[in-house]
Amino acid sequence: MGFQEREVISVLQQIFATADSRLKVGIGDDAAVVATQSQSIITSDMAVEDVHFKLEWSSPFDIGRKITAANVADILSMGGKCDFLTASVALTGDETLQWIENLARGMKHEADLAGALVVGGDIARGPKIVISMTAVGNSSSPILRSGAKVGDGLYLSSLTGWSAAGFELLTREISINSATAEKALSEFSAPTLDYTIDFSGATAMADVSDSVLVQAEQIADASGVQISIDQKAIVQASEFAELSALADELKVDILQWILAGGEDHALLATGVNLPGIRIGSVIAGSGISGLERKMTPVSWSHF
Numbered sequence: 002m003g004f005q006e007r008e009v010i011s012v013l014q015q016i017f018a019t020a021d022s023r024l025k026v027g028i029g030d031d032a033a034v035v036a037t038q039s040q041s042i043i044t045s046d047m048a049v050e051d052v053h054f055k056l057e058w059s060s061p062f063d064i065g066r067k068i069t070a071a072n073v074a075d076i077l078s079m080g081g082k083c084d085f086l087t088a089s090v091a092l093t094g095d096e097t098l099q100w101i102e103n104l105a106r107g108m109k110h111e112a113d114l115a116g117a118l119v120v121g122g123d124i125a126r127g128p129k130i131v132i133s134m135t136a137v138g139n140s141s142s143p144i145l146r147s148g149a150k151v152g153d154g155l156y157l158s159s160l161t162g163w164s165a166a167g168f169e170l171l172t173r174e175i176s177i178n179s180a181t182a183e184k185a186l187s188e189f190s191a192p193t194l195d196y197t198i199d200f201s202g203a204t205a206m207a208d209v210s211d212s213v214l215v216q217a218e219q220i221a222d223a224s225g226v227q228i229s230i231d232q233k234a235i236v237q238a239s240e241f242a243e244l245s246a247l248a249d250e251l252k253v254d255i256l257q258w259i260l261a262g263g264e265d266h267a268l269l270a271t272g273v274n275l276p277g278i279r280i281g282s283v284i285a286g287s288g289i290s291g292l293e294r295k296m297t298p299v300s301w302s303h304f
């Protein structure tokens with residue numbers, strides 16, 4: 002074992018140090034003390050070694066970014082802003098102090114982008130690395146999955162499928178020297194969140210963790226509507242051609258990546274005249290429609 006627990010805490014204390022006035026008591030006591038808004042949004046998300054990441058595929062910095070992004074995205078998808086994060090980490094003991102430091106630096110990097118503070122966490126030994134984060138955010142008018150209305154459009158904040166493309170390159174051990182392949186690998190290792198998109202006018206929203214199809218179905222079910230996907234509109238998206246070239250090279254169905262791939266953490270929203278990419282419509286009925294029959298997309302499922 003290359004480190005002591007108190008050394009790790011001391012490194013974390015330095016990395017997450019802040020003079021932000023929202024934080025009253027940070028790392029070092031039994032719990033953090035923070036100034037919350039009158040209505041908070043709370044969510045948790047975890048990443049498990051060999052299920053969400055592999056040590057040979059991703060740097061500790063990217064693993065830290067990815068788990069933080071996954072948590073922050075669940076706050077953004079409620080129409081909220083993320084304020085605080087905690088990070089509970091099981092380590093095997095085979096890591097170096099530097100590996101742990103870089104994991105924390107990745108968390109801090111993404112937390113900074115989100116305007117959030119890492120205020121605490123926990124460390125324990127485990128048979129594999131497991132990272133569980135909790136995020137606390139705020140919104141005076143949260144956007145739920147249940148608000149989609151007939152007549153709304155279905156919008157993506159950015160084109161999905163990049164993370165699935167990176168995952169495919171890694172699992173098939175295909176090495177392609179191009180900016181497109183680089184982008185896919187980078188989006189898999191740590192997705193770029195769409196912090197600037199204004200979906201405040203959305204009637205319903207979810208972040209794409211499992212897949213566009215799974216999340217669209219969740220919105221349809223919660224809202225009591227049908228969501229019709231417009232495959233022709235997806236083809237018009239600005240990044241489609243670039244991703245399509247990579248899909249052709251790998252001989253895969255690009256719609257499998259875009260509609261059934263997960264972990265992009267793009268925002269999927271319904272509403273009228275929203276920004277982003279319009280990929281469908283909300284109509285009367287239930288479930289998902291509009292897919293060409295030949296396509297039977299399978300999305301990620303843990304069990």
Ligand SMILES: Nc1ncnc2c1ncn2[C@@H]1O[C@H](COP(=O)(O)OP(=O)(O)OP(=O)(O)O)[C@@H](O)[C@H]1O
Nearest residue numbers: 043044045046047071072074075207208209210211
């Ligand atoms: N172990 C658990 N205990 C209590 N509630 C849970 C547990 N696991 C999930 N939930 C709740 O179930 C709901 C759906 O969770 P799920 O993790 O599928 O959604 P999500 O956070 O959008 O997805 P993702 O984890 O892929 O980001 C959420 O309200 C979540 O809080």
Ligand SMILES: Cc1ncc(C[n+]2csc(CCOP(=O)(O)O)c2C)c(N)n1
Nearest residue numbers: 051052053054055168210211263264301
């Ligand atoms: C090593 C490795 N194998 C497979 C995958 C793919 N993967 C894991 S979880 C998930 C969906 C979201 O899960 P959650 O709902 O838990 O956030 C996907 C697409 C990966 N990232 N790493």
Ligand SMILES: [Mg+2]
Nearest residue numbers: 075078208210
């Ligand atoms: Mg979510």
